[in-house]
Amino acid sequence: MDDAAIQALAALGDESRRRMFAFARRAGRPISRDDAAAEVGISRKLAAFHLERLVEAGLLRSHFEQAGRLRKVGRAPKLYEPTDADVRVSIPPRQPDLLAAILLDGVLGDEQESPLESSRRAAFRRGERAGEEVRVRTRPGRLSAERALTLSEATLSEAGFEPVRPRPGCVRLHSCPFHPLAATQPEAVCGLNHAFVSGLLSGLEATTVEAVLDPDGGECCVEITAAGDRSG
Template structure:
Protein backbone atom coordinates (compact mmCIF):
# COMPACT_ATOMS: atom_id res chain seq x y z
CA UNK A 1 0.00 0.00 0.00
CA UNK A 2 1.35 3.47 -0.88
CA UNK A 3 1.65 6.39 1.55
CA UNK A 4 -1.68 7.94 0.58
CA UNK A 5 -3.47 4.61 0.91
CA UNK A 6 -1.93 4.02 4.34
CA UNK A 7 -3.01 7.47 5.50
CA UNK A 8 -6.56 6.92 4.32
CA UNK A 9 -6.70 3.56 6.11
CA UNK A 10 -5.50 5.21 9.32
CA UNK A 11 -8.05 8.02 9.11
CA UNK A 12 -10.84 5.55 8.36
CA UNK A 13 -9.87 3.56 11.45
CA UNK A 14 -10.39 6.68 13.57
CA UNK A 15 -13.88 7.26 12.16
CA UNK A 16 -15.29 5.53 15.23
CA UNK A 17 -15.80 7.24 18.58
CA UNK A 18 -14.52 4.28 20.62
CA UNK A 19 -11.34 3.82 18.60
CA UNK A 20 -10.65 7.53 18.54
CA UNK A 21 -11.22 7.75 22.29
CA UNK A 22 -8.80 4.90 23.03
CA UNK A 23 -6.23 6.22 20.59
CA UNK A 24 -6.35 9.69 22.19
CA UNK A 25 -6.08 8.16 25.66
CA UNK A 26 -3.06 6.03 24.73
CA UNK A 27 -1.29 8.98 23.10
CA UNK A 28 -1.81 11.09 26.21
CA UNK A 29 -0.64 8.30 28.51
CA UNK A 30 2.90 8.31 27.06
CA UNK A 31 3.46 4.77 28.33
CA UNK A 32 2.30 1.27 27.41
CA UNK A 33 -1.44 0.83 28.04
CA UNK A 34 -3.12 -2.53 28.55
CA UNK A 35 -6.50 -3.63 27.27
CA UNK A 36 -8.25 -3.31 30.64
CA UNK A 37 -7.10 0.28 31.08
CA UNK A 38 -8.03 1.23 27.51
CA UNK A 39 -11.45 -0.38 27.93
CA UNK A 40 -12.06 1.50 31.17
CA UNK A 41 -11.07 4.79 29.55
CA UNK A 42 -14.00 4.61 27.10
CA UNK A 43 -16.38 2.50 29.18
CA UNK A 44 -16.52 -0.76 27.21
CA UNK A 45 -15.68 -4.40 27.84
CA UNK A 46 -12.15 -5.76 27.59
CA UNK A 47 -13.15 -8.04 24.71
CA UNK A 48 -14.61 -5.19 22.66
CA UNK A 49 -11.59 -3.03 23.47
CA UNK A 50 -9.26 -5.76 22.19
CA UNK A 51 -11.13 -5.81 18.89
CA UNK A 52 -10.85 -2.05 18.38
CA UNK A 53 -7.24 -1.85 19.59
CA UNK A 54 -6.16 -4.51 17.11
CA UNK A 55 -7.93 -2.56 14.35
CA UNK A 56 -5.80 0.45 15.29
CA UNK A 57 -2.69 -1.73 15.12
CA UNK A 58 -3.67 -2.99 11.67
CA UNK A 59 -4.14 0.61 10.53
CA UNK A 60 -0.60 1.49 11.63
CA UNK A 61 -1.67 3.85 14.42
CA UNK A 62 -0.66 1.66 17.36
CA UNK A 63 1.96 -0.98 17.94
CA UNK A 64 1.46 -3.87 20.35
CA UNK A 65 3.69 -6.18 22.33
CA UNK A 66 3.53 -8.43 25.39
CA UNK A 67 5.09 -7.33 28.65
CA UNK A 68 4.31 -7.32 32.40
CA UNK A 69 2.18 -4.32 33.29
CA UNK A 70 3.67 -1.92 35.80
CA UNK A 71 7.03 -3.65 35.61
CA UNK A 72 5.81 -6.47 37.87
CA UNK A 73 6.67 -9.93 36.61
CA UNK A 74 3.84 -12.39 37.24
CA UNK A 75 3.38 -16.06 36.60
CA UNK A 76 1.74 -16.79 33.24
CA UNK A 77 1.52 -14.96 29.96
CA UNK A 78 2.44 -11.25 29.98
CA UNK A 79 -0.25 -8.73 29.12
CA UNK A 80 -0.66 -7.21 25.68
CA UNK A 81 0.10 -3.49 25.74
CA UNK A 82 -0.29 -0.75 23.18
CA UNK A 83 1.65 2.38 22.29
CA UNK A 84 1.34 4.93 19.47
CA UNK A 85 3.52 4.43 16.41
CA UNK A 86 5.66 7.37 15.28
CA UNK A 87 3.55 7.64 12.12
CA UNK A 88 2.75 11.15 10.92
CA UNK A 89 -0.68 10.79 9.32
CA UNK A 90 -1.70 13.43 6.81
CA UNK A 91 -4.18 13.41 3.95
CA UNK A 92 -4.53 16.01 1.23
CA UNK A 93 -6.73 15.74 -1.84
CA UNK A 94 -5.19 16.46 -4.27
CA UNK A 95 -1.81 15.38 -2.85
CA UNK A 96 0.53 18.03 -1.44
CA UNK A 97 4.20 17.68 -0.48
CA UNK A 98 4.88 20.78 1.58
CA UNK A 99 7.31 18.69 3.63
CA UNK A 100 9.52 18.26 0.57
CA UNK A 101 9.43 21.98 -0.15
CA UNK A 102 10.25 22.76 3.48
CA UNK A 103 13.19 20.32 3.43
CA UNK A 104 14.56 21.95 0.30
CA UNK A 105 14.30 25.44 1.77
CA UNK A 106 15.84 24.45 5.11
CA UNK A 107 18.76 22.71 3.40
CA UNK A 108 19.22 25.76 1.20
CA UNK A 109 19.53 27.99 4.26
CA UNK A 110 21.97 25.61 5.93
CA UNK A 111 24.19 25.09 2.88
CA UNK A 112 24.05 28.46 1.11
CA UNK A 113 27.49 29.18 -0.33
CA UNK A 114 29.37 32.46 -0.41
CA UNK A 115 28.76 32.82 -4.14
CA UNK A 116 25.01 32.05 -3.92
CA UNK A 117 21.94 33.97 -2.96
CA UNK A 118 18.99 32.29 -1.23
CA UNK A 119 17.13 31.51 -4.46
CA UNK A 120 20.20 30.02 -6.13
CA UNK A 121 20.85 27.82 -3.10
CA UNK A 122 17.25 26.59 -3.10
CA UNK A 123 17.37 25.75 -6.82
CA UNK A 124 20.64 23.88 -6.30
CA UNK A 125 19.22 21.84 -3.43
CA UNK A 126 16.04 21.06 -5.40
CA UNK A 127 18.14 19.78 -8.31
CA UNK A 128 20.25 17.68 -5.92
CA UNK A 129 17.14 16.19 -4.31
CA UNK A 130 15.72 15.28 -7.69
CA UNK A 131 19.04 13.82 -8.82
CA UNK A 132 19.20 11.67 -5.70
CA UNK A 133 15.68 10.37 -6.36
CA UNK A 134 16.46 9.57 -10.00
CA UNK A 135 19.75 7.88 -9.09
CA UNK A 136 18.07 5.75 -6.44
CA UNK A 137 15.42 4.64 -8.94
CA UNK A 138 18.05 3.84 -11.58
CA UNK A 139 20.11 1.80 -9.12
CA UNK A 140 17.02 -0.01 -7.87
CA UNK A 141 15.98 -1.16 -11.32
CA UNK A 142 19.40 -1.12 -13.03
CA UNK A 143 17.97 -0.20 -16.44
CA UNK A 144 21.11 1.39 -17.89
CA UNK A 145 20.57 4.33 -20.20
CA UNK A 146 16.86 4.86 -20.85
CA UNK A 147 15.18 5.58 -24.14
CA UNK A 148 12.47 8.22 -24.26
CA UNK A 149 9.52 5.83 -23.90
CA UNK A 150 10.94 3.94 -20.94
CA UNK A 151 12.08 7.17 -19.31
CA UNK A 152 8.61 8.69 -19.49
CA UNK A 153 7.03 5.49 -18.18
CA UNK A 154 9.49 5.34 -15.28
CA UNK A 155 8.90 9.01 -14.52
CA UNK A 156 5.14 8.46 -14.45
CA UNK A 157 5.53 5.61 -11.94
CA UNK A 158 7.86 7.48 -9.59
CA UNK A 159 6.33 10.96 -9.75
CA UNK A 160 2.84 9.61 -9.07
CA UNK A 161 4.11 8.78 -5.58
CA UNK A 162 5.13 12.41 -5.11
CA UNK A 163 1.69 13.77 -5.90
CA UNK A 164 2.37 15.11 -9.40
CA UNK A 165 -0.51 13.12 -10.94
CA UNK A 166 1.33 12.46 -14.23
CA UNK A 167 -0.75 12.01 -17.36
CA UNK A 168 0.51 10.80 -20.76
CA UNK A 169 -0.98 13.60 -22.81
CA UNK A 170 0.78 12.41 -25.99
CA UNK A 171 3.24 9.58 -26.79
CA UNK A 172 6.19 11.88 -26.14
CA UNK A 173 4.74 14.09 -23.41
CA UNK A 174 3.82 13.60 -19.76
CA UNK A 175 1.84 16.43 -18.22
CA UNK A 176 1.93 16.80 -14.45
CA UNK A 177 -1.68 17.56 -13.58
CA UNK A 178 -1.08 18.50 -9.94
CA UNK A 179 1.42 20.80 -8.25
CA UNK A 180 2.43 19.19 -4.93
CA UNK A 181 3.48 22.62 -3.65
CA UNK A 182 0.16 24.38 -4.28
CA UNK A 183 -1.15 26.78 -2.88
CA UNK A 184 2.30 28.12 -1.97
CA UNK A 185 2.96 28.49 -5.68
CA UNK A 186 0.50 31.40 -5.77
CA UNK A 187 2.62 33.34 -3.26
CA UNK A 188 5.83 33.09 -5.29
CA UNK A 189 5.27 31.37 -8.63
CA UNK A 190 8.71 32.18 -9.98
CA UNK A 191 10.45 30.62 -6.97
CA UNK A 192 8.25 27.55 -6.54
CA UNK A 193 8.04 26.79 -10.26
CA UNK A 194 11.80 27.19 -10.46
CA UNK A 195 12.26 24.66 -7.66
CA UNK A 196 9.83 22.25 -9.32
CA UNK A 197 11.69 22.61 -12.61
CA UNK A 198 15.08 22.06 -10.98
CA UNK A 199 13.81 19.04 -9.01
CA UNK A 200 12.48 17.36 -12.15
CA UNK A 201 15.59 18.22 -14.17
CA UNK A 202 17.67 16.61 -11.46
CA UNK A 203 15.40 13.58 -11.39
CA UNK A 204 15.80 12.96 -15.14
CA UNK A 205 19.57 13.47 -14.88
CA UNK A 206 19.82 10.96 -12.04
CA UNK A 207 17.70 8.55 -14.03
CA UNK A 208 20.09 9.06 -16.98
CA UNK A 209 17.13 9.80 -19.22
CA UNK A 210 19.10 11.82 -21.75
CA UNK A 211 16.37 11.65 -24.37
CA UNK A 212 13.83 13.33 -22.06
CA UNK A 213 13.71 16.85 -20.68
CA UNK A 214 11.71 18.82 -18.14
CA UNK A 215 10.32 22.00 -19.68
CA UNK A 216 8.43 24.91 -18.17
CA UNK A 217 4.92 24.93 -19.63
CA UNK A 218 2.64 26.57 -17.05
CA UNK A 219 -1.08 25.85 -17.20
CA UNK A 220 -3.77 26.99 -14.74
CA UNK A 221 -4.42 24.40 -12.04
CA UNK A 222 -1.51 22.13 -13.03
CA UNK A 223 2.19 21.77 -12.35
CA UNK A 224 4.25 24.26 -14.35
CA UNK A 225 6.51 21.52 -15.75
CA UNK A 226 5.97 18.93 -18.48
CA UNK A 227 8.28 16.04 -19.41
CA UNK A 228 8.96 15.71 -23.11
CA UNK A 229 11.01 13.36 -25.23
CA UNK A 230 13.67 15.08 -27.33
Protein backbone atom coordinates in the same frame (compact mmCIF):
# COMPACT_ATOMS: atom_id res chain seq x y z
CA MET B 1 -1.96 7.63 -2.56
CA ASP B 2 -0.64 6.14 0.71
CA ASP B 3 -2.66 2.98 1.41
CA ALA B 4 -1.30 2.78 4.97
CA ALA B 5 -2.54 6.30 5.71
CA ILE B 6 -5.98 5.48 4.33
CA GLN B 7 -6.13 2.31 6.45
CA ALA B 8 -5.17 4.32 9.53
CA LEU B 9 -7.83 6.94 8.88
CA ALA B 10 -10.42 4.22 8.27
CA ALA B 11 -9.58 2.70 11.66
CA LEU B 12 -10.17 6.06 13.28
CA GLY B 13 -13.60 6.33 11.70
CA ASP B 14 -15.02 4.58 14.76
CA GLU B 15 -15.61 6.94 17.70
CA SER B 16 -14.47 4.43 20.32
CA ARG B 17 -11.18 3.91 18.50
CA ARG B 18 -10.63 7.64 18.16
CA ARG B 19 -11.14 8.09 21.89
CA MET B 20 -8.83 5.16 22.70
CA PHE B 21 -6.14 6.46 20.37
CA ALA B 22 -6.37 9.96 21.88
CA PHE B 23 -6.21 8.43 25.38
CA ALA B 24 -3.15 6.34 24.45
CA ARG B 25 -1.35 9.40 23.09
CA ARG B 26 -1.93 11.56 26.15
CA ALA B 27 -1.46 8.81 28.76
CA GLY B 28 2.32 9.07 28.74
CA ARG B 29 2.59 5.32 29.44
CA PRO B 30 1.48 2.05 27.87
CA ILE B 31 -2.21 1.38 28.50
CA SER B 32 -3.98 -1.90 29.13
CA ARG B 33 -7.29 -3.19 27.84
CA ASP B 34 -8.79 -2.40 31.24
CA ASP B 35 -7.54 1.19 30.97
CA ALA B 36 -9.07 1.61 27.52
CA ALA B 37 -12.36 0.01 28.52
CA ALA B 38 -12.70 2.30 31.53
CA GLU B 39 -11.82 5.39 29.49
CA VAL B 40 -14.40 4.72 26.78
CA GLY B 41 -17.02 3.00 28.92
CA ILE B 42 -17.23 -0.34 27.12
CA SER B 43 -16.46 -3.94 27.96
CA ARG B 44 -12.89 -5.20 28.21
CA LYS B 45 -13.51 -7.65 25.36
CA LEU B 46 -14.77 -4.91 23.04
CA ALA B 47 -11.90 -2.65 24.05
CA ALA B 48 -9.45 -5.42 23.11
CA PHE B 49 -11.09 -5.71 19.69
CA HIS B 50 -10.73 -1.97 19.00
CA LEU B 51 -7.17 -1.85 20.30
CA GLU B 52 -6.14 -4.68 17.99
CA ARG B 53 -7.69 -2.84 15.04
CA LEU B 54 -5.54 0.17 15.90
CA VAL B 55 -2.49 -2.09 16.01
CA GLU B 56 -3.33 -3.53 12.58
CA ALA B 57 -3.64 0.02 11.22
CA GLY B 58 -0.15 0.88 12.48
CA LEU B 59 -1.36 3.47 14.99
CA LEU B 60 -0.56 1.48 18.14
CA ARG B 61 1.98 -1.21 18.98
CA SER B 62 1.54 -3.84 21.64
CA HIS B 63 3.69 -5.89 23.98
CA PHE B 64 3.21 -7.96 27.10
CA GLU B 65 4.13 -6.48 30.45
CA GLN B 66 7.37 -7.90 31.75
CA ALA B 67 6.93 -10.03 34.83
CA GLY B 68 7.83 -8.18 38.00
CA ARG B 69 8.65 -9.31 41.47
CA LEU B 70 5.02 -9.17 42.60
CA ARG B 71 3.62 -11.11 39.63
CA LYS B 72 3.99 -14.77 40.49
CA VAL B 73 1.16 -16.38 38.52
CA GLY B 74 -1.19 -15.53 35.69
CA ARG B 75 -0.67 -14.18 32.22
CA ALA B 76 1.04 -10.81 31.91
CA PRO B 77 -1.35 -8.13 30.59
CA LYS B 78 -1.01 -6.88 27.04
CA LEU B 79 -0.09 -3.21 26.83
CA TYR B 80 -0.54 -0.69 24.02
CA GLU B 81 1.26 2.52 23.14
CA PRO B 82 1.32 4.88 20.13
CA THR B 83 3.70 4.31 17.24
CA ASP B 84 5.64 7.08 15.50
CA ALA B 85 3.26 6.97 12.55
CA ASP B 86 2.68 10.34 10.88
CA VAL B 87 -0.69 9.94 9.15
CA ARG B 88 -1.60 12.39 6.41
CA VAL B 89 -3.77 12.09 3.33
CA SER B 90 -3.85 14.82 0.71
CA ILE B 91 -6.09 14.84 -2.35
CA PRO B 92 -4.54 15.77 -4.72
CA PRO B 93 -1.10 14.71 -3.46
CA ARG B 94 1.11 17.43 -1.95
CA GLN B 95 4.78 17.37 -0.93
CA PRO B 96 5.20 19.87 1.93
CA ASP B 97 7.97 17.81 3.56
CA LEU B 98 9.99 17.73 0.35
CA LEU B 99 9.58 21.46 -0.15
CA ALA B 100 10.59 22.16 3.45
CA ALA B 101 13.69 19.95 3.09
CA ILE B 102 14.67 21.70 -0.14
CA LEU B 103 14.27 25.15 1.41
CA LEU B 104 16.26 24.10 4.49
CA ASP B 105 19.04 22.77 2.27
CA GLY B 106 18.96 26.11 0.47
CA VAL B 107 19.19 28.14 3.67
CA LEU B 108 22.16 26.04 4.83
CA GLY B 109 23.77 26.03 1.40
CA ASP B 110 26.43 28.13 -0.31
CA GLU B 111 26.58 31.60 1.26
CA GLN B 112 27.92 32.96 -2.03
CA GLU B 113 24.53 32.36 -3.67
CA SER B 114 21.13 33.85 -3.02
CA PRO B 115 18.82 31.67 -0.90
CA LEU B 116 16.60 31.07 -3.94
CA GLU B 117 19.47 29.97 -6.17
CA SER B 118 20.83 27.76 -3.42
CA SER B 119 17.38 26.20 -2.99
CA ARG B 120 17.15 25.51 -6.72
CA ARG B 121 20.47 23.68 -6.57
CA ALA B 122 19.22 21.74 -3.57
CA ALA B 123 16.05 20.80 -5.46
CA PHE B 124 18.10 19.61 -8.42
CA ARG B 125 20.33 17.48 -6.18
CA ARG B 126 17.35 15.87 -4.44
CA GLY B 127 15.72 15.07 -7.76
CA GLU B 128 19.01 13.73 -9.10
CA ARG B 129 19.44 11.40 -6.13
CA ALA B 130 15.91 10.11 -6.60
CA GLY B 131 16.61 9.40 -10.27
CA GLU B 132 19.90 7.69 -9.50
CA GLU B 133 18.21 5.38 -7.00
CA VAL B 134 15.59 4.38 -9.56
CA ARG B 135 18.23 3.78 -12.23
CA VAL B 136 20.27 1.56 -9.91
CA ARG B 137 17.14 -0.41 -8.99
CA THR B 138 15.70 -0.80 -12.51
CA ARG B 139 18.87 -0.84 -14.66
CA PRO B 140 17.01 0.41 -17.74
CA GLY B 141 20.03 0.88 -20.01
CA ARG B 142 19.97 3.65 -22.58
CA LEU B 143 16.59 5.35 -22.56
CA SER B 144 14.70 6.22 -25.70
CA ALA B 145 12.42 9.24 -25.45
CA GLU B 146 9.32 7.10 -24.93
CA ARG B 147 11.04 4.84 -22.40
CA ALA B 148 12.35 7.89 -20.55
CA LEU B 149 8.85 9.37 -20.41
CA THR B 150 7.41 6.10 -19.11
CA LEU B 151 10.08 5.71 -16.43
CA SER B 152 9.79 9.37 -15.41
CA GLU B 153 6.02 9.04 -15.16
CA ALA B 154 6.30 5.94 -12.96
CA THR B 155 8.94 7.54 -10.73
CA LEU B 156 6.97 10.74 -10.24
CA SER B 157 3.82 8.73 -9.57
CA GLU B 158 5.57 6.75 -6.82
CA ALA B 159 6.69 10.05 -5.28
CA GLY B 160 3.08 11.29 -5.21
CA PHE B 161 3.44 13.88 -7.98
CA GLU B 162 0.33 12.70 -9.91
CA PRO B 163 1.75 12.77 -13.48
CA VAL B 164 -0.52 12.52 -16.53
CA ARG B 165 -0.12 12.22 -20.30
CA PRO B 166 -1.93 15.28 -21.73
CA ARG B 167 -0.75 14.43 -25.25
CA PRO B 168 1.59 11.95 -26.96
CA GLY B 169 5.23 12.49 -26.12
CA CYS B 170 4.55 14.51 -22.98
CA VAL B 171 4.31 13.91 -19.23
CA ARG B 172 2.91 16.65 -17.04
CA LEU B 173 2.29 16.94 -13.32
CA HIS B 174 -1.50 17.07 -13.02
CA SER B 175 -1.37 19.29 -9.94
CA CYS B 176 1.39 21.25 -8.26
CA PRO B 177 2.96 19.15 -5.49
CA PHE B 178 4.00 22.35 -3.69
CA HIS B 179 0.59 24.01 -3.67
CA PRO B 180 -0.59 26.29 -2.01
CA LEU B 181 2.76 28.13 -1.81
CA ALA B 182 2.80 28.19 -5.59
CA ALA B 183 -0.22 30.50 -5.49
CA THR B 184 1.64 33.12 -3.45
CA GLN B 185 5.19 32.65 -4.78
CA PRO B 186 4.73 31.13 -8.24
CA GLU B 187 8.10 32.13 -9.70
CA ALA B 188 10.07 30.71 -6.78
CA VAL B 189 8.04 27.51 -6.37
CA CYS B 190 7.84 26.77 -10.09
CA GLY B 191 11.62 27.19 -10.28
CA LEU B 192 12.11 24.66 -7.50
CA ASN B 193 9.69 22.25 -9.13
CA HIS B 194 11.46 22.58 -12.46
CA ALA B 195 14.86 22.07 -10.81
CA PHE B 196 13.66 18.92 -9.02
CA VAL B 197 12.26 17.32 -12.19
CA SER B 198 15.38 18.33 -14.16
CA GLY B 199 17.51 16.68 -11.49
CA LEU B 200 15.34 13.56 -11.66
CA LEU B 201 15.96 13.28 -15.42
CA SER B 202 19.68 13.81 -14.85
CA GLY B 203 19.77 11.01 -12.29
CA LEU B 204 17.85 8.72 -14.66
CA GLU B 205 20.34 9.63 -17.43
CA ALA B 206 17.29 10.47 -19.53
CA THR B 207 19.07 12.64 -22.09
CA THR B 208 16.38 12.16 -24.74
CA VAL B 209 13.81 14.20 -22.78
CA GLU B 210 13.85 17.47 -20.90
CA ALA B 211 11.83 19.28 -18.24
CA VAL B 212 10.39 22.57 -19.43
CA LEU B 213 8.44 25.33 -17.71
CA ASP B 214 4.96 25.83 -19.12
CA PRO B 215 3.05 27.97 -16.62
CA ASP B 216 0.17 28.52 -19.03
CA GLY B 217 -0.75 24.87 -19.23
CA GLY B 218 -3.56 25.12 -16.66
CA GLU B 219 -2.03 22.56 -14.29
CA CYS B 220 1.45 22.26 -12.80
CA CYS B 221 4.08 24.49 -14.39
CA VAL B 222 6.43 21.64 -15.41
CA GLU B 223 6.17 19.09 -18.18
CA ILE B 224 8.58 16.56 -19.67
CA THR B 225 8.88 16.30 -23.43
CA ALA B 226 11.28 14.87 -25.99
CA ALA B 227 14.40 17.05 -26.03
CA GLY B 228 13.89 20.04 -28.30
CA ASP B 229 10.17 19.29 -28.85
CA ARG B 230 7.88 22.15 -27.77
CA SER B 231 4.98 21.31 -30.02
CA GLY B 232 1.64 21.01 -28.28
